[in-house]
Structure formats: C-alpha cells, structure tokens
C-alpha cells in the first residue's frame with residue numbers, strides 16, 4: 001500500500017462512486033483527506049466512515065461547475081489546512097446524446113463540470129503547492145477520452161481535454177517537484193454506470209478482454225500509487241485502468 005502519512009489530499013466528487021473510493025484509499029494510506037462535492041449528507045457519511053477506521057477527513061461543500069463556489073471552497077480549505085498536496089480532480093457528469101441533436105446546454109454543462117472545473121480548482125490550489133515544492137495532481141479522465149464514443153461527444157471531449165490539461169500542467173510545474181497525471185478508467189460499476197440497461201452492459205462487456213467490470217477500489221489504488229513517492233518519476237502519464245478495453249498508445 002502507498003504511504004501517504006502526513007499528506008493533505010483533496011478529492012472532488014467524493015460523495016459517491018470512484019471519488020468516494022479514492023478518499024477512503026488515500027485516508028487508509030495515511031493522508032488527511034478533504035472530501036468535496038455538493039451532497040453534504042453523503043460527504044458526512046463518507047467522512048464518518050474514514051474516521052471510524054481511524055483516518056482523518058473533512059467535508060467541504062463544493063460545486064465544481066460554479067467558479068464562485070470553487071474559489072470560496074479552495075479558500076476555506078487553504079485557511080484550514082494551509083495547503084493541498086494531493087489534488088484528485090474526479091467530479092464528473094454525463095449528458096449523453098447524438099451529435100446532431102445535442103443541446104448546447106448539455107455540451108456546456110459537461111465541459112463546465114468535467115474540464116473547466118478541474119482547470120479552475122487546480123488554479124485555485126496551485127500556488128501553495130508550487131511554494132511547497134512537492135505535489136501530486138491526478139485527473140480522472142476516461143477510456144472514451146482516448147477512443148471517442150458515439151453519443152458522448154461532450155463527455156469524450158471533456159475527458160480528452162483533461163489529458164491535454166494534464167500534460168500541459170505537467171510541463172509547467174515539473175521543475176517544482178509536482179507531478180500531474182491522469183487515470184483513464186474503463187467500465188467501472190458506480191452510480192454513474194448503474195443507469196445502463198442490460199443491452200448496453202452486454203455490449204460493454206464484449207469489449208473488455210478481462211471479461212468483467214472494474215471496481216471503484218481498483219481506480220482508487222491506481223490514484224494512491226500516483227499520489228505516492230513511489231510514483232515520483234511519473235508525470236504527464238495517462239494510466240489506463242480498463243481491463244484491456246483500450247491498450248495504450
């Protein structure tokens with residue numbers, strides 16, 4: 001297991017699914033974890049689970065689609081903890097539809113949450129990280145950001161955009177001891193994918209060489225590795241965690 005003793009981490013979208021699993025895993029590895037999302041009741045429940053296991057955590061209500069909320073949330077977190085050393089930009093939404101019929105609002109919502117949210121929050125937390133001369137930024141992309149996906153032009157563009165964002169920031173901050181990487185999950189069983197019907201599920205499974213869906217814990221373990229000192233020489237990388245659905249390139 002990664003050793004993150006004494007580190008301060010922030011995970012967006014930590015109220016459920018992959019973000020929640022990341023918060024639990026980082027806390028298990030010893031980090032103090034700030035859990036950020038909109039649903040305060042679910043955040044409080046996740047914090048309680050971490051504390052019950054002997055970990056340290058705090059919940060902050062944060063809407064990554066809202067610039068004011070990001071600024072206020074980042075300020076409050078920095079006032080309380082002084083810095084964030086490990087930032088996991090995980091919050092994400094889908095608003096699926098075919099290109100020809102996709103509404104502008106669905107494009108804007110998905111890009112605003114998935115890509116602009118990560119840009120703004122990273123910007124808001126970067127200065128103390130630069131001063132600290134150690135940091136880890138991990139952006140949760142997606143296999144569809146690598147391959148494209150019919151019916152998901154907005155989502156796939158946001159996830160491909162996160163890869164460009166990752167690699168560009170990685171180049172800008174490398175000299176300050178900060179690594180910036182992306183994790184690109186394949187098909188993971190979470191509330192986001194629970195809405196898929198049986199036909200969609202079967203079609204998805206047929207594309208996975210390992211023959212099963214992934215778990216949120218498997219994504220969380222990859223995130224914890226990238227956050228650790230053991231991954232100190234890895235930056236600008238996209239770690240595919242997808243059961244072989246898409247094999248690098």
Ligand code: NDP
Pocket residue numbers: 012013014015016017018019036037038039040042062063064065066090091092093113140141142143184185186187188189190191192193
């Ligand atoms: P879920 O829908 O289960 O969880 C999404 C999380 O994002 C929730 O905690 C939600 O919290 C949060 N969130 C959404 N909008 C906002 C917002 N405006 N501000 C703050 N938080 C927000 O999704 P998953 O756990 O499945 O997905 C997590 C990430 O992994 C996403 O970026 C997704 O695109 C990506 N991913 C998932 C895959 C999968 O198969 N599940 C595959 C590839 C990538 P709240 O509602 O409380 O704000």
